[in-house]
Amino acid sequence: MTNMVPWQQRLSTGTEGIQDEVVRLYQQTRQSKAYLPTMIWGTLQTEAYASVILRHVVEFLGVPDDVPAGVAKRMERQQVLYGGEHRFDVILGEQALYTNVGGPAVMRGQMERLLRDFDLPSLRLGVVPTAAEVGMVPEPGFNMYDDGRVHYELVSTGVDITDPDEIALHIKAFDILSGAACYGDDAKSLIGKALAFWGGP
Template sequence: MDNGQSATRATPWQERLAAGTAAVQDEVIRWYQETPHGQAYVPDMIWGTLQTEAYATVILGQVVDFLKIPDDVPAGVDRRMRRQQVLYDGEHRYDVVLGEQALYTNIGGPAVMVEQIDRILRDIDLPSLTLGVIPAAAPVNMLPAHGFNVHGDEVHLELVSSSLNVTEPSEVGLYRDAFRRLDGAALHGDAAKGLLRKARAFWSGQRPD
């Protein structure tokens, strides 16, 4: 029992965010700074380290409203923007897989979504980033999975009621295998850009090519 408790730790969001969103964002900054090579699977929203300020403002506002925690959204957004420096410092690398749904989940309306997709198109070729997008109808050799982040030897999950950290090596190995399978179903490079441009055309009201 003790080993299981030490290998998987759950913390209720209302406890973790009792002082607002900024302190947790500081913790996330440390995770990213201390992880030279990370992996993330995000099926239905944009990975936080690629979010625009407007997109992040909506997301953190929803967190405050849902959990009824102190409203420090501007401070939380500021920390989230700082965290993104790991994409440009030349010392970190991230492999990220998005579900195509992430490009269509309405966060803030068309203008916010167009700006957000433009941001991804701008950064998709960064040396620090390998970004894949799983098409909505793609066959995936992996049962439907929730989003997760792999930081070194630890996996971080964000559930509705709590955050969960997994450190048991055999479980972490399963998440790494799941990521490989999900990444194998994703489109990369020009094909991924095609999906991004299609979503941008949808949000801008233009007809895709």
């Protein structure tokens, strides 16, 4: 089954409500997977980075402006990283480290955050190098929840997939991406290189 709801409908009262939905979803999920080729995963975003992202959403879609409240909820959702009951397998494209969200100061803080949280017991963070050969056609980013639901964020709508056969293909795709990703010290090195690019130490 596939469910599609336009963003302007879902965000008709602003960003806080949907962020609250995501908080509850993450609290209920024990095993989560995420692939983000061009931006930082929301649960690892700094407050400054998230503020820029949600500001763009509000201005692009023309929905009510409650960015501070939406950001506060996104920061609340991040508590699942520290609770010990959840496991997150996250793959970023190397481009995500260089997509300019808010300028060098925001990006420096974001790279520092990635390095600070890199070794959390709840987190397995990989980075697919820009020139890595990946055994599948390029795909947009997606999130998986307990291998039972896949969520895509498209320009105009959010898409949720729950059909088992489609879920199985997403698991296969995630495994292929994981095989192309760097982990451990190699991933840290790529993040450190991006930090230096943004003017960090």
